[in-house]
Amino acid sequence: xxxxxxxxxxxxxxxxxxxxxxxxxxxxxxxxxxxxxxxxxxxxxxxxxxxxxxxxxxxxxxxxxxxxxxxxxxxxxxxxxxxxxxxxxxxxxxxxxxxxxxxxxxxxxxxxxxxxxxxxxxxxxxxxxxxxxxxxxxxxxxxxxxxxxxxxxxxxxxxxxxxxxxxxxxxxxxxxxxxxxxxxxxxxxxxxxxxxxxxxxxxxxxxxxxxxxxxxxxxxxxxxxxxxxxxxxxxxxxxxxxxxxxxxxxxxxxxxxxxxxxxxxxxxxxxxxxxxxxxxxxxxxxxxxxxxxxxxxxxxxxxxxxxxxxxxxxxxxxxxxxxxxxxxxxxxxxxxxxxxxxxxxxxxxxxxxxxxxxxxxxxxxxxxxxxxxxxxxxxxxxxxxxxxxxxxxxxxxxxxxxxxxxxxxxxxxxxxxxxxxxxxxxxxxxxxxxxxxxxxxxxxxxxxxxxxxxxxxxxxxx
Numbered sequence: 001x002x003x004x005x006x007x008x009x010x011x012x013x014x015x016x017x018x019x020x021x022x023x024x025x026x027x028x029x030x031x032x033x034x035x036x037x038x039x040x041x042x043x044x045x046x047x048x049x050x051x052x053x054x055x056x057x058x059x060x061x062x063x064x065x066x067x068x069x070x071x072x073x074x075x076x077x078x079x080x081x082x083x084x085x086x087x088x089x090x091x092x093x094x095x096x097x098x099x100x101x102x103x104x105x106x107x108x109x110x111x112x113x114x115x116x117x118x119x120x121x122x123x124x125x126x127x128x129x130x131x132x133x134x135x136x137x138x139x140x141x142x143x144x145x146x147x148x149x150x151x152x153x154x155x156x157x158x159x160x161x162x163x164x165x166x167x168x169x170x171x172x173x174x175x176x177x178x179x180x181x182x183x184x185x186x187x188x189x190x191x192x193x194x195x196x197x198x199x200x201x202x203x204x205x206x207x208x209x210x211x212x213x214x215x216x217x218x219x220x221x222x223x224x225x226x227x228x229x230x231x232x233x234x235x236x237x238x239x240x241x242x243x244x245x246x247x248x249x250x251x252x253x254x255x256x257x258x259x260x261x262x263x264x265x266x267x268x269x270x271x272x273x274x275x276x277x278x279x280x281x282x283x284x285x286x287x288x289x290x291x292x293x294x295x296x297x298x299x300x301x302x303x304x305x306x307x308x309x310x311x312x313x314x315x316x317x318x319x320x321x322x323x324x325x326x327x328x329x330x331x332x333x334x335x336x337x338x339x340x341x342x343x344x345x346x347x348x349x350x351x352x353x354x355x356x357x358x359x360x361x362x363x364x365x366x367x368x369x370x371x372x373x374x375x376x377x378x379x380x381x382x383x384x385x386x387x388x389x390x391x392x393x394x395x396x397x398x399x400x401x402x403x404x405x406x407x408x409x410x411x412x413x414x415x416x417x418x419x420x421x422x423x424x425x426x427x428x429x430x431x432x433x434x435x436x437x438x439x440x441x442x443x444x445x446x447x448x449x450x451x452x453x454x455x456x457x458x459x460x461x462x
Contacts, residue, residue: 020146094260162233236261
């Protein structure tokens with residue numbers, strides 16, 4: 001009901017909404033302002049902190065740029081056995097090398113007319129060219145008594161034990177020391193039964209030769225003997241094949257074969273003259289080959305005189321072709337001597353000369369040849385190798401006090417000392433007497449007993 005004098009009112013969706021909307025809008029604006037102010041304050045605070053980190057006082061700058069405090073490097077005093085040594089390079093080579101020179105077979109007439117040592121037809125082979133039919137040995141191999149070395153012009157070349165060179169064809173009726181060594185070699189192989197007088201080439205010897213040739217797979221010579229071109233008598237068997245100069249269907253080189261007696265490898269060190277006073281005969285020697293990894297030991301046998309000539313052994317030329325080859329030097333072996341003659345027979349024998357396969361020549365730097373006596377025969381694989389040789393020149397009798405070489409301080413006056421660092425980094429000088437050194441350590445003996453002990457720390461740098 002409507003009273004008189006009262007304003008008319010209408011009800012509807014917008015009634016009563018005006019004043020509350022205005023009030024809420026103001027409150028929201030206030031909140032946004034306060035939030036912006038807070039964020040701005042926070043950003044200013046963070047920026048201030050960041051800026052403050054880059055601003056330092058002069059004292060701070062000086063502290064940050066100053067050098068670090070000095071440090072002291074120390075090492076422990078060690079009780080150990082020391083061995084002083086001298087190192088050098090050394091060469092392994094055959095002490096005695098046998099160079100084999102093949103020859104062509106004797107002419108049929110010469111073989112048939114053979115007789116005494118003075119007979120003209122009994123000399124070694126002819127000078128006709130020889131060709132290799134096949135090879136039965138190779139470098140690094142081993143040659144034993146009775147083994148075939150090669151086939152030359154269809155005929156065998158074999159090795160037998162003996163000291164007398166094959167300077168003539170051996171045929172029935174012959175006598176002499178070369179017949180004796182033939183009989184002994186065939187007997188050791190089981191073919192000869194001592195049926196003939198020693199040194200006489202009789203029926204028993206001829207039969208043994210026949211059996212031996214058949215064993216090798218060849219028809220025995222029609223003469224019943226052994227042509228000099230077929231056999232190589234070697235003073236020491238078994239032997240190691242050092243080199244083979246030639247191949248099948250080729251002419252053999254000069255020399256054809258280079259052989260070294262088993263266990264005959266020699267070792268010579270090249271000692272710098274400045275160390276000669278430290279080395280003497282009898283000192284222990286160790287050897288190491290970097291190529292094969294082989295180690296060996298021995299003793300110093302002898303010291304030579306300064307030289308520039310490379311170490312080398314003795315070469316013995318064997319075979320009918322050694323006469324001409326020896327006079328001009330053997331290819332690749334360094335042998336320069338001429339072959340010797342064999343008395344009245346006028347035929348070539350064996351000759352010796354200095355030089356060794358692969359070890360000839362000289363160097364511009366003088367050295368003292370140091371001959372080493374190996375504790376046991378050197379391995380065949382070492383032949384021709386350049387090895388490291390170490391001679392032990394001294395050794396402490398037992399464990400001694402040792403320090404790094406850098407820890408020793410020597411004054412101009414001569415006395416030596418070490419600086420020991422004790423508790424609370426307290427330092428004290430200890431006078432010492434240096435001894436032998438090894439691997440960066442030196443033996444020290446304190447001048448005053450008890451002032452230095454194992455496990456003490458000494459200054460090596462500060």
